[in-house]
Amino acid sequence: MTGTATSRRHTEAGTAGPEGPLTGTAPRLVRTAQDGMAVAWRNLIGLRRVPRLLVFSTIQPLVFVLMFRYVFGGVVAPALHGVSYVDFLIPGIFVQTAVFGAMNTAIGLATDMQTGLMERFRSLPMARSAVLVGRTTADLVRNVFVVAMMTGVGFAIGFRIHAGVLSFLGGVLLVLAFGFAMSWIFAVVGMAVGDPETAQAAAFPVLAPLVFASAAFVPVNTMPGWLQAFAVHQPVSRTADAVRVLVLGGPAAADVWQALAWDAGIVAVFAPLGVWLYRRAV
Amino acid sequence: MKYSNNVQNRPLRFSGAGVTMDSGECRTERGGSVGDPAIVVSGLSKQFGSVTALESVDFDVEPGTVFGLLGPNGAGKSTAIRILTTILPPSGGRAEVLGHDVVREPATVRGLIGLAGQYAAVDRNLTGRENLRLIGRLTHVRRSRVRSRAAELLERFDLTESADRPARTYSGGMRRRLDVAAALVPDPPVLFLDEPTTGLDPQSRKALWHLIRRLVADGTTVLLTTQYLEEADQLASRVVVIDRGQVIADDTPAQLKSHLGNTVIELDMVRDDRAARAAELLRGGFEEAPRVEGPRVSLLSSDGSRPLLDVLRALETHGLVPGAVAVREPSLDDVFLQLTGHSGGADPAVGGSGGPPAEPTP
Numbered sequence: 001m002t003g004t005a006t007s008r009r010h011t012e013a014g015t016a017g018p019e020g021p022l023t024g025t026a027p028r029l030v031r032t033a034q035d036g037m038a039v040a041w042r043n044l045i046g047l048r049r050v051p052r053l054l055v056f057s058t059i060q061p062l063v064f065v066l067m068f069r070y071v072f073g074g075v076v077a078p079a080l081h082g083v084s085y086v087d088f089l090i091p092g093i094f095v096q097t098a099v100f101g102a103m104n105t106a107i108g109l110a111t112d113m114q115t116g117l118m119e120r121f122r123s124l125p126m127a128r129s130a131v132l133v134g135r136t137t138a139d140l141v142r143n144v145f146v147v148a149m150m151t152g153v154g155f156a157i158g159f160r161i162h163a164g165v166l167s168f169l170g171g172v173l174l175v176l177a178f179g180f181a182m183s184w185i186f187a188v189v190g191m192a193v194g195d196p197e198t199a200q201a202a203a204f205p206v207l208a209p210l211v212f213a214s215a216a217f218v219p220v221n222t223m224p225g226w227l228q229a230f231a232v233h234q235p236v237s238r239t240a241d242a243v244r245v246l247v248l249g250g251p252a253a254a255d256v257w258q259a260l261a262w263d264a265g266i267v268a269v270f271a272p273l274g275v276w277l278y279r280r281a282v
Numbered sequence: 283m284k285y286s287n288n289v290q291n292r293p294l295r296f297s298g299a300g301v302t303m304d305s306g307e308c309r310t311e312r313g314g315s316v317g318d319p320a321i322v323v324s325g326l327s328k329q330f331g332s333v334t335a336l337e338s339v340d341f342d343v344e345p346g347t348v349f350g351l352l353g354p355n356g357a358g359k360s361t362a363i364r365i366l367t368t369i370l371p372p373s374g375g376r377a378e379v380l381g382h383d384v385v386r387e388p389a390t391v392r393g394l395i396g397l398a399g400q401y402a403a404v405d406r407n408l409t410g411r412e413n414l415r416l417i418g419r420l421t422h423v424r425r426s427r428v429r430s431r432a433a434e435l436l437e438r439f440d441l442t443e444s445a446d447r448p449a450r451t452y453s454g455g456m457r458r459r460l461d462v463a464a465a466l467v468p469d470p471p472v473l474f475l476d477e478p479t480t481g482l483d484p485q486s487r488k489a490l491w492h493l494i495r496r497l498v499a500d501g502t503t504v505l506l507t508t509q510y511l512e513e514a515d516q517l518a519s520r521v522v523v524i525d526r527g528q529v530i531a532d533d534t535p536a537q538l539k540s541h542l543g544n545t546v547i548e549l550d551m552v553r554d555d556r557a558a559r560a561a562e563l564l565r566g567g568f569e570e571a572p573r574v575e576g577p578r579v580s581l582l583s584s585d586g587s588r589p590l591l592d593v594l595r596a597l598e599t600h601g602l603v604p605g606a607v608a609v610r611e612p613s614l615d616d617v618f619l620q621l622t623g624h625s626g627g628a629d630p631a632v633g634g635s636g637g638p639p640a641e642p643t644p
Contacts, residue, residue: 022431022469023393024424031422038419046407049448116403120464123367125392126420 032127039121039134040141043108047142054142057104058149061097065089065150068217069157079219083248087162090154091171091243092216095236097146098179099211103203105139105183106190110199113191118281132191132274136183143179147172163249171246174259178239181263184270191277216240235262318381320345320472320503321366325375328361328527335361337527338375343505343520348498350518350535351507352618358527359507360400363476366505367397379472393421396465396473400480404460406450410441413449413460414467421468435463438493455486462490466497473497475506479513491516511615525622538617546616547581547590549597550606560602564593573619582616 026034047053073085080088112118112131121131151159151172161168189206190199213227214220215237220228231237239262242255321343328336336358343349351359364370366377368388376383382390404413414432423431436445439459449457462478475494479487494504494517508514514521515535523531523538531538551557557579561572567589570582583589587609597603 020424022424022427023422025422035420038416042405042408042412042416045412046405049407115406116399116401117405119364119369119399120397120403120417121420122369123392123395123397124417124420125389125422130420 032129035126035130036133036137038126039130040137041134043134043138044141047138053104054145057097057101057142058146060100061093061146061150062153064096065093065153065157068093072217076218079222084158086154086158087160087248088219088244089217090150090159091175091247092214092240093150093154094147094172094175094243095178095240096211096216097150098143098175099182099207099236101139101143101146101179102182102186103200103207104142104186105135106186106193106199106203107196108135108139109187109190110194110196113194113281114196118278122278122281128279129271129275132184132187132271132278136180136187139183140176140180143176147175161247163245163247167246167249167252170252170256171243174239174243174246174256177263178235178259181235181266181270184267184274187274188270188277191274191281194281210234210236214240235259235266238262318345319343320380321349321505322376322378323362323366324377326362326365326372326377327374328358328365328370329373334527336365336372336524339524339527339529341522341529341532343503345503346498346501347519348494348504348506348517350514350521351505351524352509352511352514352521353507353524354509354622356526357524359524360476361527362524363397363474363505363507367395367474368392393468394470394472396468396470398462398465398473398475398478400476404449404457404464407448409446409448410436410452410456410460410463411445413464417464417467423468431467435466439463440489455482458482459486459490462493471501472503472505475504477507477509479508479510487513511613511618515613523618523621530621531617539612545583545586546608546610546612547583547587547593548608548610549579549581549593549604550608551577551579551602552605553577556602559600560597560604563596563600563602567593567596570620580616582612582620 025031068089069086073089076088077085109118109132112121118131127133185206186199186203189202193199193202213223213231214234215231220231220237223231238255239259242252242259245252245255319342321341323339323341326336326339327334339358339362341349351362353359361370365372366379366384368384368391371385378384379391380394382394384391404410405416408416411432414435415428418428418431433442433445436442439462441456441459441463444452444456449460452460458478458481462475465473465475478494479490482490491513494506498504504517506513506517518535521531521533521535521538522529549557549560551560554577557574557577561574561579564572564579564581568581569584573580581589581593590607590609594604594607
């Protein structure tokens with residue numbers, strides 16, 4: 001409690017020991033990226049420690065793929081004019097998986113709020129975007145695994161690439177980009193509701209119409225006109241169609257740009273909104 | 283080499299104000315002169331809708347001391363901590379940490395503080411070591427020091443053996459220790475501890491007290507909230523008591539007790555109904571009404587133990603002989619009761635009744 005000790009302690013965090021100062025500073029942009037990656041690392045460790053999260057996010061699309069392939073496939077096939085239903089379906093399942101997977105973003109953030117971890121983060125000198133960037137990035141990595149798994153399942157039930165491997169990988173990237181954009185929507189949902197059960201309940205009514213009133217599983221031309229208007233233009237359909245073209249072949253540029261425009265637009269709106277909510281979250 | 287320029291990046295608060303920084307001993311770059319308070323709270327208010335959590339709260343915290351913020355559940359202690367740690371914006375008033383306003387310079391304040399909350403805020407899926415490394419990275423501890431710092435704190439908090447197990451396998455006390463360790467990772471000059479020992483067993487509590495004393499000896503400023511009056515008595519050199527969002531006392535623990543200026547006479551009447559009858563009988567004989575807690579009756583005497591004989595005589599004539607009698611110095615709990623007119627709200631079952639436990643003398 002001597003004056004010397006006190007003055008030394010009140011210069012900055014981290015007393016300078018023989019090894020130099022404990023804390024350092026890097027340029028702001030570098031720090032922001034490092035903070036986001038630190039949180040992503042933490043979330044991915046959590047995913048590894050609780051593998052059931054990964055298992056369940058794989059089982060659900062697996063059930064969907066088998067159900068649609070064998071239950072609805074026969075009905076839908078005639079409307080596809082020669083394209084096999086499984087080839088039509090797998091790109092849709094990819095997109096659906098990415099959308100449903102985004103729900104984990106909401107649940108993860110809401111859990112952090114409930115456990116008090118969010119309060120600790122908010123008292124740390126870390127970037128205000130880091131908690132959200134770390135979560136959406138970790139969920140992006142998880143999506144890579146899930147899509148890889150679904151590709152394997154697809155091949156097992158007759159799915160084939162028709163437009164070359166590079167084009168297919170482009171399709172996969174598009175799915176991941178869309179999943180990332182959806183994660184930001186659900187980051188906002190998670191921050192807004194603040195507890196995991198509510199986050200899950202709140203997510204479904206948003207997800208269901210997006211996924212089912214879309215071109216993900218069926219061609220939209222059998223839907224009533226008013227619904228078609230929505231179904232054709234909404235982001236799930238735009239992405240599913242773009243991925244489909246990349247997988248099945250054909251002129252892809254227009255579809256791909258539309259899908260990317262949706263992704264960019266969604267992130268541009270929801271990322272700042274999410275960070276704003278994080279700043280004021282309690 | 284990326285950290286080599288940090289000296290130039292640091293804001294030199296006094297460089298333009300005509301104050302020379304001739305001696306590192308007397309002036310600090312961020313905190314102002316040594317005599318300045320480490321924490322200044324002035325007219326601080328917080329409203330949640332129509333609920334007033336804090337109402338014009340004022341206090342200063344001297345650097346290198348433990349400051350106790352005392353009050354029952356819901357008094358506003360945690361709200362004050364949340365404002366001081368930039369988690370919540372105040373509705374009115376001002377709060378500064380080492381000369382930096384929590385509203386205008388939140389980023390600077392966050393770089394100077396550590397917070398251990400009421401709930402052990404650690405990631406349950408991460409191991410103890412991983413938790414500390416995460417905090418190290420997020421508080422920008424230099425890469426070369428993150429590992430050694432984590433290991434050092436695990437050792438200090440007696441967590442080395444379980445360092446590589448997920449925190450979800452930890453006991454409550456271990457999680458709490460990890461939480462406090464996490465707050466210390468960047469070696470912050472100001473530490474906020476929100477009810478750090480709530481729910482800890484007596485041994486862990488003592489260990490944490492010891493640790494807090496050591497930190498303060500090294501110059502750290504600690505603001506702790508507690509419902510345990512004994513804790514403030516043990517650690518704090520200054521205590522602010524708040525009740526329903528308002529400061530009702532601001533003093534040293536010793537002064538608070540001397541204001542009371544009384545001796546406490548405790549009578550163990552063995553049965554609750556006998557205690558109630560005894561209290562009824564003794565009402566009016568003292569400045570403060572007798573206080574009844576189960577089978578116990580406490581009397582505040584301004585005349586030392588002198589009234590004891592009269593009390594016992596009066597009780598005896600009504601067949602109310604106490605099973606045990608104790609005469610003791612007032613505890614902060616007594617102070618609290620006198621200040622607020624209601625009990626401190628701490629659960630005596632977990633050792634929170636405050637003050638040294640009265641040893642009944644037969």
